[in-house]
Amino acid sequence: MFKKEKIKDLHYTVNGQISAADLQAAADEILTEYGKKAKMPGFRPGHIPLSILRQKYNASAMSEAVDKLMNKDLNDYIAEKKLRLAGTPKVDLAGWEIGKDVEYTLDFDVLPTLPAIDLDKFTVTKKTAKLDESEVEKSLENIRKSRSIAEKQADDYKAENGDTAVIDFKGFIGDDAFEGGAAEKHHLILGSGAFIPGFEDQVIGHKAGDEFDVNVKFPAEYHAKDLAGKDARFAVKVHEVRKHKLPELNDELAKSVGHESVEKLREHIRTILNEQYEEASKREMRNELLDVLADKVKLDLPETLVDQELNMAKQEHDRAHAHCEGDCGEDHKWDEKKERKDAERRVKLGLILAEWGTQNKVEVTRDDLQKAVWAEAARYPDPKQVFEFYNKNQNALAMLRGMIFERKALDAMLTHVKTKEKEVKPEELFKQADVR
Numbered sequence: 037m038f039k040k041e042k043i044k045d046l047h048y049t050v051n052g053q054i055s056a057a058d059l060q061a062a063a064d065e066i067l068t069e070y071g072k073k074a075k076m077p078g079f080r081p082g083h084i085p086l087s088i089l090r091q092k093y094n095a096s097a098m099s100e101a102v103d104k105l106m107n108k109d110l111n112d113y114i115a116e117k118k119l120r121l122a123g124t125p126k127v128d129l130a131g132w133e134i135g136k137d138v139e140y141t142l143d144f145d146v147l148p149t150l151p152a153i154d155l156d157k158f159t160v161t162k163k164t165a166k167l168d169e170s171e172v173e174k175s176l177e178n179i180r181k182s183r184s185i186a187e188k189q190a191d192d193y194k195a196e197n198g199d200t201a202v203i204d205f206k207g208f209i210g211d212d213a214f215e216g217g218a219a220e221k222h223h224l225i226l227g228s229g230a231f232i233p234g235f236e237d238q239v240i241g242h243k244a245g246d247e248f249d250v251n252v253k254f255p256a257e258y259h260a261k262d263l264a265g266k267d268a269r270f271a272v273k274v275h276e277v278r279k280h281k282l283p284e285l286n287d288e289l290a291k292s293v294g295h296e297s298v299e300k301l302r303e304h305i306r307t308i309l310n311e312q313y314e315e316a317s318k319r320e321m322r323n324e325l326l327d328v329l330a331d332k333v334k335l336d337l338p339e340t341l342v343d344q345e346l347n348m349a350k351q352e353h354d355r356a357h358a359h360c361e362g363d364c365g366e367d368h369k370w371d372e373k374k375e376r377k378d379a380e381r382r383v384k385l386g387l388i389l390a391e392w393g394t395q396n397k398v399e400v401t402r403d404d405l406q407k408a409v410w411a412e413a414a415r416y417p418d419p420k421q422v423f424e425f426y427n428k429n430q431n432a433l434a435m436l437r438g439m440i441f442e443r444k445a446l447d448a449m450l451t452h453v454k455t456k457e458k459e460v461k462p463e464e465l466f467k468q469a470d471v472r
Contacts, residue, residue: 052139066100147387150387161455188277194242205250238252251269286298345382345383398441
């Protein structure tokens with residue numbers, strides 16, 4: 037066991053010693069196991085003398101033995117003290133040499149004990165909104181649009197907002213064409229916002245056969261830094277203009293999307309929208325509860341976890357602003373003080389949810405995980421790539437499991453808090469980003 041310990045809050049510094057004799061005995065055990073399979077000229081496997089194995093492999097066996105004996109001491113210590121490590125300990129072997137006793141120091145943080153949380157004393161607001169029937173009609177209109185037929189118009193027809201223009205285009209910065217700025221017979225839905233702001237507006241009013249220039253300015257935060265903020269000219273040629281003809285809103289259309297009638301389709305849309313309203317309301321309640329927990333629950337934080345969280349945030353910030361070359365404006369500069377405070381909040385909430393969820397037997401089922409992966413896959417053109425990603429990347433799957441666990445823990449907490457209802461407009465329910 038350890039000879040000396042120093043404890044400050046959640047940080048432990050312990051000193052231990054391993055005698056040279058104990059270390060060599062542990063190394064010999066490792067060498068013996070290795071010798072059962074090792075191949076060496078002049079010896080049969082399993083019959084290599086220990087003295088020979090020591091000559092060749094003793095240094096690596098000693099290193100492995102040190103780790104093994106230190107870990108045993110550490111595991112015995114944390115079991116006796118009923119501690120939980122918050123990260124991998126830092127090791128100092130103090131210049132140890134083979135053949136001598138090992139004097140070592142371990143520095144590590146431990147996880148805090150979650151205090152009792154009386155959720156019955158907390159109150160959160162449950163925002164509710166009445167479903168506007170116009171939202172149902174808007175959804176029906178979107179279904180019609182998704183099944184529209186784009187009919188080619190006469191050559192003298194001038195393109196309008198919502199039409200599809202089949203165009204060639206080539207982009208220039210000054211007199212030089214830029215890479216990725218050209219295409220032939222591209223189908224552009226005018227008003228979709230698919231192109232740079234201002235591009236589609238300048239195509240409206242043109243007809244088949246027209247050749248003209250479109251002048252635009254790339255956004256300052258455009259993903260291609262060599263184009264960001266620059267003026268550009270596009271040479272455009274219109275081949276044809278197509279107008280979208282919408283199908284009639286009738287039972288035949290309803291059946292094409294899996295419903296018996298238009299009225300049944302309306303009922304289905306109402307159900308879906310009400311579910312979205314309910315989820316948006318719950319999302320707001322989760323966010324409010326997180327704020328309450330961050331404010332009301334007092335918890336010491338392991339610096340190890342805070343530093344890890346801060347480092348990840350810094351790496352993400354640097355990746356997101358790599359194109360800036362040090363000049364993205366004051367609003368985008370790294371603020372160490374603010375970011376550390378945010379990191380502390382995330383660590384604190386993560387620890388609260390993990391501990392409370394475990395104590396209250398929150399579980400992530402296989403079905404929970406499958407639903408989450410399916411939901412993620414549905415956002416991409418090729419869902420198969422998402423499934424393959426999670427099958428091959430266990431770390432990503434573990435992160436997804438953690439996110440589901442936290443959400444389920446929050447939802448379980450919400451069943452214990454008091455709620456007060458507040459009716460709001462639908463847009464207020466959807467203005468906030470998702471939880472955390």
